[in-house]
Amino acid sequence: MTGTAPGSIGQRRRRQLELFGLVVVALLLLSRPDLATLAAGLGLFLWGMSHLEEAIKRLSGGTLDHWLSAATSHPGRAIGVGALATALVQSSSLITLLAMSFVSAGLITLPGAIALLFGANLGTTTGAWLIASFGLRFDLAQYAMPLLALGLLGRYRLRDGALAGIAGLLLGIGLLFLGIDFMKLGFEAWQDGFRLDGWIGDQPWHWPLFVLAGVIATVVMQSSHATLLLTLAALASGQLPYLPALAIAIGANVGTTVTAVLGALSAGVAARRLAGAHVIFNLATAAVALVLLMPLAWLVDVLAELAGLAETAWPLKLALFHTLFNLLGIVLLLPWIPRLARWLEHRFPEPARLLPTQARYLDPAALQHADTAVAAMEQECRRLNRRAYHLLCTAILLPSAEVIGHPPGREAVERQIVPEAWLPVNARYHERIKPLLTEILAFQARIDVPLTEAQQERLEILQARTLRMVEAVRFGEVLQRSLLRHSAPMSPLREAHDDLRLAVATGLNRLAEEEQGLAIAAPIEEVRRHWQHELAERLREHRLDPWLASSLMNDLHQASRLIAILAEPGLTYS
Numbered sequence: 001m002t003g004t005a006p007g008s009i010g011q012r013r014r015r016q017l018e019l020f021g022l023v024v025v026a027l028l029l030l031s032r033p034d035l036a037t038l039a040a041g042l043g044l045f046l047w048g049m050s051h052l053e054e055a056i057k058r059l060s061g062g063t064l065d066h067w068l069s070a071a072t073s074h075p076g077r078a079i080g081v082g083a084l085a086t087a088l089v090q091s092s093s094l095i096t097l098l099a100m101s102f103v104s105a106g107l108i109t110l111p112g113a114i115a116l117l118f119g120a121n122l123g124t125t126t127g128a129w130l131i132a133s134f135g136l137r138f139d140l141a142q143y144a145m146p147l148l149a150l151g152l153l154g155r156y157r158l159r160d161g162a163l164a165g166i167a168g169l170l171l172g173i174g175l176l177f178l179g180i181d182f183m184k185l186g187f188e189a190w191q192d193g194f195r196l197d198g199w200i201g202d203q204p205w206h207w208p209l210f211v212l213a214g215v216i217a218t219v220v221m222q223s224s225h226a227t228l229l230l231t232l233a234a235l236a237s238g239q240l241p242y243l244p245a246l247a248i249a250i251g252a253n254v255g256t257t258v259t260a261v262l263g264a265l266s267a268g269v270a271a272r273r274l275a276g277a278h279v280i281f282n283l284a285t286a287a288v289a290l291v292l293l294m295p296l297a298w299l300v301d302v303l304a305e306l307a308g309l310a311e312t313a314w315p316l317k318l319a320l321f322h323t324l325f326n327l328l329g330i331v332l333l334l335p336w337i338p339r340l341a342r343w344l345e346h347r348f349p350e351p352a353r354l355l356p357t358q359a360r361y362l363d364p365a366a367l368q369h370a371d372t373a374v375a376a377m378e379q380e381c382r383r384l385n386r387r388a389y390h391l392l393c394t395a396i397l398l399p400s401a402e403v404i405g406h407p408p409g410r411e412a413v414e415r416q417i418v419p420e421a422w423l424p425v426n427a428r429y430h431e432r433i434k435p436l437l438t439e440i441l442a443f444q445a446r447i448d449v450p451l452t453e454a455q456q457e458r459l460e461i462l463q464a465r466t467l468r469m470v471e472a473v474r475f476g477e478v479l480q481r482s483l484l485r486h487s488a489p490m491s492p493l494r495e496a497h498d499d500l501r502l503a504v505a506t507g508l509n510r511l512a513e514e515e516q517g518l519a520i521a522a523p524i525e526e527v528r529r530h531w532q533h534e535l536a537e538r539l540r541e542h543r544l545d546p547w548l549a550s551s552l553m554n555d556l557h558q559a560s561r562l563i564a565i566l567a568e569p570g571l572t573y574s
């Protein structure tokens with residue numbers, strides 16, 4: 001008699017519960033067409049947001065990362081660019097993940113990234129303005145249909161390139177418009193039946209419950225825009241009182257922190273610091289807004305009257321409130337950004353020492369966007385190249401300090417060599433190079449976001465450059481063994497080996513200075529020609545054993561192949 005594993009029983013029960021839940025929801029929607037219309041609108045809206053975000057990723061083409069990273073040198077500029085970028089892409093979650101990836105990759109500082117997030121919170125308020133100004137006042141269905149038609153045809157006919165991105169953008173906007181229209185219809189049909197306002201209290205002690213409702217709705221739907229759309233539609237249809245709607249908007253802001261926290265769980269220390277800043281800002285802003293709800297509502301009424309808005313223009317007033325309390329949070333916390341960054345760095349310290357096999361920049365969060373994935377690959381490949389560069393210095397028995405920063409001198413190669421002081425290149429390769437190379441190749445294989453031709457070409461260049469650097473290390477491994485065998489001061493090959501070492505060191509120095517081609521290869525070629533002639537003379541005069549002569553020829557060949565790889569275009573130390 002065979003038993004059933006407890007895990008399989010639990011999975012079967014979970015599937016049964018999920019199926020039961022789907023049946024209950026389906027029966028509820030079938031019995032209430034108004035609720036089904038509302039749910040369909042919400043689903044279309046969320047689907048449109050996903051298409052819109054995907055299209056923005058495809059169309060950014062490497063410009064979004066440069067734009068954001070260049071803007072973080074000054075907090076005010078970072079806030080402005082963060083707000084503008086979020087207003088354009090209509091996704092604070094995308095900007096948050098981008099900022100996390102940039103910090104993890106070392107492209108921007110933590111204070112700059114915090115200011116960028118403050119701006120993203122302000123930029124997300126434009127969604128409420130767009131919905132309140134246009135989505136609830138116009139019949140968007142008539143505009144949705146042509147956009148959907150163009151988007152679907154474009155997505156069907158085009159697979160790659162900018163036109164495919166534009167098709168995805170049109171499809172996303174069309175779905176957003178159709179979702180908003182369906183939700184309006186759902187709430188209008190709901191007015192004659194079940195009414196929310198009869199079940200909702202609007203006393204001050206009820207406001208924290210509305211904030212919690214906004215948090216839960218945003219967490220479940222993973223979109224503060226969707227929560228605000230529901231709130232605005234309910235407010236416009238008279239289903240929801242004004243003050244509870246303001247409290248729900250506060251909760252929607254707090255709910256966005258969950259995305260940041262989830263994105264940081266599998267990311268590095270830098271991303272966790274930024275997620276902490278995001279949580280602190282949103283919680284502090286929400287607390288202040290909740291305490292000052294009545295004064296802020298009064299200020300909204302004053303500003304609305306000055307702007308000529310009708311007294312009952314509740315959706316526009318909610319959008320104004322949403323913008324005001326985010327501005328208030330920025331004003332309160334902007335002076336504290338440097339101190340907040342220092343506290344987070346102390347709260348989430350860097351590991352005392354990274355393992356040699358551990359990548360520093362290849363956070364899973366970077367895979368969310370093509371720009372950040374390429375930036376992470378760039379940073380980690382540079383890190384591997386620096387390791388390989390130092391290992392090549394070890395291969396020619398010279399400290400990297402004698403090679404980097406200034407041209408190597410003759411005295412450096414003529415010093416006494418202690419073979420025991422030099423670790424084998426092969427052992428260091430398997431300890432520090434190969435595991436990191438494996439992580440880089442695995443990360444590149446996991447990049448499945450749409451890439452532009454320039455980004456794809458950049459990844460191919462990075463891979464080719466890294467593999468060439470590793471191949472040079474393998475040649476250096478063979479060369480080091482011979483250099484160590486003949487390192488004694490009286491060795492017949494010591495003079496030639498010193499010339500060889502100086503030539504390779506000069507080539508490595510020029511590589512570090514970002515010179516290429518003939519400038520790198522010239523020293524070793526000159527040494528090789530000189531010693532080919534010298535070997536012929538010494539063999540004729542019986543001053544050198546043919547066995548040693550063949551060893552030296554092999555060493556010169558290995559050094560030439562090593563330098564030839566480094567001299568190929570596109571390979572630099574940095």
